[in-house]
Amino acid sequence: MRTWDRHALKTTVVDWHRRRARYGVYRGDGDQQYLSARKSLHAPTGTLIIFTRDLGHHTSGWWKNPDYERCCHLSLSFVDPLTLRPRSRDVRLTKEWVELFFGSNARSLWCEPPYSPDGQRVDVWHYRLFCDPSWAPILPRGEVYSKDWTPAGWKSWSDVQHELATPEGSAP
Numbered sequence: 001m002r003t004w005d006r007h008a009l010k011t012t013v014v015d016w017h018r019r020r021a022r023y024g025v026y027r028g029d030g031d032q033q034y035l036s037a038r039k040s041l042h043a044p045t046g047t048l049i050i051f052t053r054d055l056g057h058h059t060s061g062w063w064k065n066p067d068y069e070r071c072c073h074l075s076l077s078f079v080d081p082l083t084l085r086p087r088s089r090d091v092r093l094t095k096e097w098v099e100l101f102f103g104s105n106a107r108s109l110w111c112e113p114p115y116s117p118d119g120q121r122v123d124v125w126h127y128r129l130f131c132d133p134s135w136a137p138i139l140p141r142g143e144v145y146s147k148d149w150t151p152a153g154w155k156s157w158s159d160v161q162h163e164l165a166t167p168e169g170s171a172p
Contacts, residue, residue: 017051025055046081067140077124
């Protein structure tokens with residue numbers, strides 16, 4: 001993790017994160033080395049930042065709609081600058097960071113509050129900008145579980161698990 005001192009401009013921090021994100025993709029596999037290399041602390045504001053390019057939401061079977069296959073993913077949480085203890089989300093700083101990272105594309109973000117117990121403990125929020133195969137921003141068509149643009153016969157993780165749990169010949 002990189003730590004930025006009081007002399008670091010926020011635009012410098014954002015540029016660093018964008019450059020780091022261009023090298024590799026995160027596939028949701030918990031690769032802590034990958035995430036750590038893309039994490040920083042902006043010490044003056046107590047902002048913890050992770051910015052990645054995520055890939056595989058659809059092909060892994062997590063989501064059915066292929067428009068949700070890849071995204072630029074910003075995770076923000078906050079700590080007290082002196083003690084480094086977690087603190088609640090700072091709405092003003094969140095808005096500022098989101099605008100710096102995404103600009104006018106911020107209106108197309110999928111924003112999520114903390115979900116996991118660890119995420120809730122540190123109040124980490126997630127901001128995803130979905131992208132096409134060339135990593136250009138898109139607004140996905142439909143919902144994540146829509147199969148409208150999925151090839152015939154494609155099965156999600158949940159579809160496969162349902163089939164495995166349903167004995168042959170019985171009605172689902």
